[in-house]
Amino acid sequence: NSGSSSDDTASEGNCGYKLAFFGALTGSAANLGVNIEQGFELAIDQYNKAKGSTCIEVAKFDSQGEASVAPGVARSLVADKKILGIVGPPFSGESEAADPIFESAGIPTITPSATRVSLASKGWKVFHRAVANDDAQGPAAAAYIKDNLKAQKVFVADDQSAYGAGLADVVKSTLGSLVVQSDKTEGDGKQADFSALVQKVSSSGATALFYGGYYTNAGIIRKQLTAAGWKGTLVGGDGMKDPGLSKASGVAAAVGTIVTCPCSPPEAAGGTFVNDYKAKWNQDAGTYSDVAFDAANIFLQGIDAGNNTPQKLNDYLKTVNYKGIANTYKFTETGELDPSLIKVWAFKFDNSGDSKADVEIKTS
Amino acid sequence: MSEKASFRSNGGVRGWYGRQPAWVQWIVIAIALVLAFLLPYAGDIPLIGPQIVTEGIDWPSALFNMSYYVLLALGLNVVVGYAGLLDLGYVGFFAVGAYGTALLTSPDSVLYADTGWKWLMAVPVALALTMVAGLILGWPTLRLRGDYLAIVTLGFAEIIRIFATSTTTLRGDRGFASIPHPPGTWNGEPIFGVTDAVPYFWLGLVVIILVILGVRNLDRSRVGRSWLAIREDEEAAEIMGVRTIKYKLWAFAIGAFIGGLGGVLFAGEQGFINSQTFVLQFSILVLAGVVMGGSGNMAGAILGGALISYIPDRLRGISLGDTDLYEYRFALFGLVIIIIMVLRPQGLIPSRRRAMELKDREKEVAPQ
Amino acid sequence: MDFSGLIDNFGPLTVTGLAQGAIIALFALGYTLVYGVLRLINFAHSEVFLMGTYACLIVWGFFGLDQNSAAPSVGGMLLYLVIGLVVAIIASGVTALAVEVVAYRPLRRRNAPPLAFLITAIGASLFISELTGVLTHRNQRGVPPIIQAKPLFTIGDTTVTNLQLLIIVLALVMMFVLDRFINGSRLGRGIRAVSQNPDSAALMGVNKSRVIALVFLLGGLMAGIAAVMYDLKIGVTRYDAGFLLGIDAFAAAVLGGIGNLRGALLGGLLLGVLQNYAAGLFGSQWLHAASFVLLVVILLFRPTGLLGESLGRARA
Amino acid sequence: MSEPHQETPEELDRANARPVDEPAPTGGKLDEPNPSPVRGEEVLLEVDHVTLRFGGVVALNDVSFSLRKGEIFGLIGPNGAGKTTCFNAMTGVYRPTSGTIRFQGESVVGKKKHEITRGGIARTFQNVRLFPEMTALENVMVGADAHHKTSVISALFRLPRFWQEEKSGRARSLELLRFVGIAHRAGDVSRNLSYGEQRRLEIARALATNPTLLCLDEPAAGFNPAEKEELLQLIRKIRDTGVTVLLIEHDMRLVMGVTDRIVVLEFGKKIAEGTPAEVRDNPAVVAAYLGVPTDAA
Amino acid sequence: MLLEIDNVTLAYGRIQALHGISLTVGEGEVVALIGANGAGKSTTMRAISGLRPVSQGTIKFDGQDITKLRADLRVIRGVSQSPEGRGIFPGMTVRENLEMGAYTRRNRTEINEDLQRAFTLFPRLKEREKQTGGTLSGGEQQMLAVGRALMSRPKLLLLDEPSMGLAPMLIQQIFDIIVEINQQGTTVLLVEQNAQQALSRAHRAYVLETGRIVKEGTGRELLNDPAVKDAYLGVA
């Protein structure tokens, strides 16, 4: 019955619709999911406040970040006919499992963080990606290592996740002969003793270690490297851009660690996002909180413009050109961010325990 | 009077059922089957329905998930419950079934150029593969006793997972996408689409029924007797002429086959698999389900298998005060396991044999 | 395969492997002790360890120490270390006893079949680790630098740090003490008696319940020590730390012959070193796979582990 | 009283560790004259110079004897003399260190346990080893299955062979339960049978494998005098159906009353062989085993 | 009365092993319990020592009800059993096995005295002091079991078939030892298949058949009872 009544209530002022977050809210991958959800919810909150009523409702769907759970959750999402758009899914694996369902239901998605290249090549019309894919980030990280760190010997390792391994492979091939050795570890939560990796890094004489993986493993690795007396720089991708890294390793060990991110520093965008976020959630904005905030605003702008069906909203995304706090967004035919808009920044961990914008990386 | 007495001594639903004439039993079975097939519409029952169906996860999808958990429980029940071989790595067979399907059908597979089969074509090959995997696991472990077998099976499952994660052929976390769905069309639409999980559940149900029939046939035959004899006293069994090696291997192979069925269905419904799904906790959970339900009894295994999938799903969206219990679902689940096992060490629906055994054992506890 | 990776780093890989193996061995003792007496795998032992890893961090937190603190002086180091050990031992011991009382004792009262014990243990394990996960938001918790790793001496191109030495020596000492206790003391004899013949032990006046409690307590004690060493070596703990290392420890106990104390030590050290070699030779992603392959191969030839089983026969 | 030698798990492990499926050492003694000549009757089982050592213990020391078809043969001797070990060697549990055992002209050494059973040797155990959680009928049917050919496939699809064998196996098992006198307990779990019933059930289970030779290890243990008398009748009845019986027993009334011939072992060596009357009067046997009445000592 | 058993029943699962037996053992007596295999003799012993729970009836020791007492606490009160099948700790040395017998006692000098006494009673054990229990011969294990049971200085000694597996000469000896122990003040309840020997040494005796006491009397009375003679004393 929700389907029939929604048409009546929705017609006035484009209210009464929902935007959905789809991603991990519980489980071992919840940190990233919660960052994104909170950015997303903040945007809708601000929109509703401006309207003076709960115009657009927040719908949350917890996929646990697992591909095996995602389809069932996605089906329950598409059963809700009031939902016009989805922010998510955050991970590439769950995207593979859930996006076909969204595609078949015709609900537009904007993912703030699923960076697997192949997602854009499946012919999904509802797929949109608000960040650069792995192909953009890898060369940037390599360029930073070569140009800014000027490292002569680089060790490359990854956690075998699709994300981490993909990134590490690009870095490896871009750096070429600078890579003296490489290794792979087990994934997040599957390994805690990295002494073999640490030993290899130490004895390789490398001054930089690129680790393709998430901050959880990276924090441990950084700490064990420091304990073993290795003085080089740890470099990683956006999966490591989280204060959790320094919480594990200790701030002192984390200082100087470089993370690249296909996003601009939110503080650079001016605005009040950073403070608003802190005020609402009582914690600092995390990785991709800002992109999710932007993604939600893109949808809200579209709804405001009268696109009150998933179909219309999806068509709207084809034409959008939105300047948000993290970036300016314009999507290509396949749903990728327009290449001209892709920026990759390097962030550096400092004494605050968090990463601060360092430089924008130019990959010529 | 005597009727009543015998009711008490052989009480409960099972006692009642056992005393009915065959045609009543058939009607009961038929009604149960119809109800099972109607489960996706349980939400439409007034009052009770909303209490049953899940929130936050599509109810038919939850049912489908239950169906492959039930398959896994049924298969593990053959290995652990019937043959008494403690297997802590059963998820390995589930993985082999799913990967077998993916390798033969997914465009991401290295074999795609040569195979690129439809789902249905891949099924028999994938299942044959799991049976071989069962034999490969079974053969070297034949000499091992209970707890040693447990760690070795656990190790095998981990080796399979690590292998899947770390070799390029099995694509690790990248996984296999676009695995085709089962075939068939209805009014020009494919029956097995992406948005509606009901057909998948029905398919799962049909497979479960076939498996139940098959396992029941084996159980009530020389094969089941041999398994039981092996579990009770392996050497005496062999001296009585039971080919223990052969039947242990069959137990592994049949268990693997059923687990593989689960994997094949899973791959066909998801369309995407990667190495993240096949973690150790999964096996341990299924084992907990089998024992909790009542190991050695199919009804118990079915209930246990369904519960381990259903309980966490049903805990979605339930809140106590301000806290959403969903986050606590596995902690609560652990608690539920302890409570069930302490109250019913023989399982929720034990086999008659086990129930009796426990009753006897309880009387023999020395003063404490 | 990277033979040079193994050969070049052979010494350091051995030493770090021994240190990791010593932790695994201490952890494995809990499995072996309980198995020796009750013939059951205490699946919840991993959470006994987990509680130890958190307890010392919490108490260090009371002293204002966290992952960002500066390293304490030598005196402070000893003080904190002892306090951490004591608290971790208590926490692990209490957890072990609680598991015994809540999850096992009711089943023993009912003479339940062995599989039932395994499943309640799994339930207890799930409950404790998941609850910890929720309460810590599944975040990692960093460890204060109680011991600043410093090279102590060098053999060839292999440096041994103070921490590595501490871990290995502590494990050996604890093993020795435990061995003496089990074989030399009256209570230890009681434990051996129950493991060899529970009925006869009762006829000698041994209180079986007390022996069982003692065994859980001893296992908890060793796990507590292992937990502190783990914290110091790894530098981080998390709600699933116990599960992860627990599988290694269980494998080590079985490898050495579950129920055999010295087997646990041997199995732990062997596993730790082998994992490191495998990581050197094939890459770190194969380290667990290698340990399971070793386990399978050894069990094929020795179906009851390297030293055979039985707590009672630990002597032989 | 007897001192039951329990086969502890460790011992069994040790025995299993010995590869039983290595090729049998063929002693080449077939042409040599038979050590215990059989007067024209068919030899069923031939134990030929069998020696069996456990580490330092010599459990059987160059033992030879042979059984003729259709007789009841007694095997007696003090505790630890090697009687049970002899059974174990015949049924494939242990492998002789040297010597051969031939059954119907074929060596059984190195054969698998279930092959030996299918070949026609069945046994009971000194300490009852039933399948405790299975019913009496199921226990016997496990024995009957030894000669069934139902495969997993025909059981799975309920092919005609399954129905046929299941039906005949059940009928035969019930008949055997009746034969040993416990048909009324067919549906009871064997653990709940009394000791005497369990021993009978073991005999029924062994008979179900359709043996040519039935080996009974102290079947009268646990029987009172009246029950022993019944057992004596049962053993005769079994023999009358054409089954040869090999009997280990410490109860001399039973042994002397039922056996046709007896071999006496001591410290693993054969010290006497002959009819019950001959053995009873053999001074070596009296000294080693029968002894002087205890109250006169 | 040192031990009073009143109407005790006991079941193993569904097997009723004891159907309401009553018996008494007076201070300083040797009481024998005879009966066929499976009659319930060992079960009676297990009920007294607390290894099995009784389903009905009471057991009083030294005037106190011990029916629900844990086995190890009964040892402290003075009940000690040499069990059927001997129950040796196979991985412990002979000495350790004997010391296990004194587990509930603390006084080292007394324990050492008793250890010496056990070695005097069974010189063979002294020879084997450092050998592990599992490697002993059957007869030696039996001596060890009896010696171990004495180590707790029991008021009541329960011996379950102590002559089992012993050579004829040793059988004679063990019965002599029982008499000697008894004369030193220990009450003995003796289960024996060797009825001839048992009855001739016992003050009183009970005959057990399928879980019921069917006869009682002095040792000599039963020795001459024709029914007993027929059933339990027949030809060797």
Ligand SMILES: Nc1ncnc2c1ncn2[C@@H]1O[C@H](COP(=O)(O)OP(=O)(O)OP(=O)(O)O)[C@@H](O)[C@H]1O
């Ligand atoms: N697996 C084994 N390892 C070592 N010694 C063994 C083993 N099995 C039997 N023995 C020894 O072999 C000898 C013969 O044992 P066996 O069981 O054949 O005796 P038996 O004649 O059947 O005696 P009983 O009348 O007590 O049953 C004994 O000394 C026994 O201790």
Ligand SMILES: Nc1ncnc2c1ncn2[C@@H]1O[C@H](COP(=O)(O)OP(=O)(O)OP(=O)(O)O)[C@@H](O)[C@H]1O
């Ligand atoms: N653990 C057990 N489980 C089931 N039944 C048992 C158990 N122990 C003994 N019984 C049964 O209880 C009854 C009494 O046995 P018990 O051992 O007391 O006899 P007993 O008089 O000591 O005989 P024996 O002379 O053989 O030692 C027998 O029927 C026996 O089969």
Ligand SMILES: [Mg+2]
């Ligand atoms: Mg024997």
Ligand SMILES: [Mg+2]
């Ligand atoms: Mg007895």
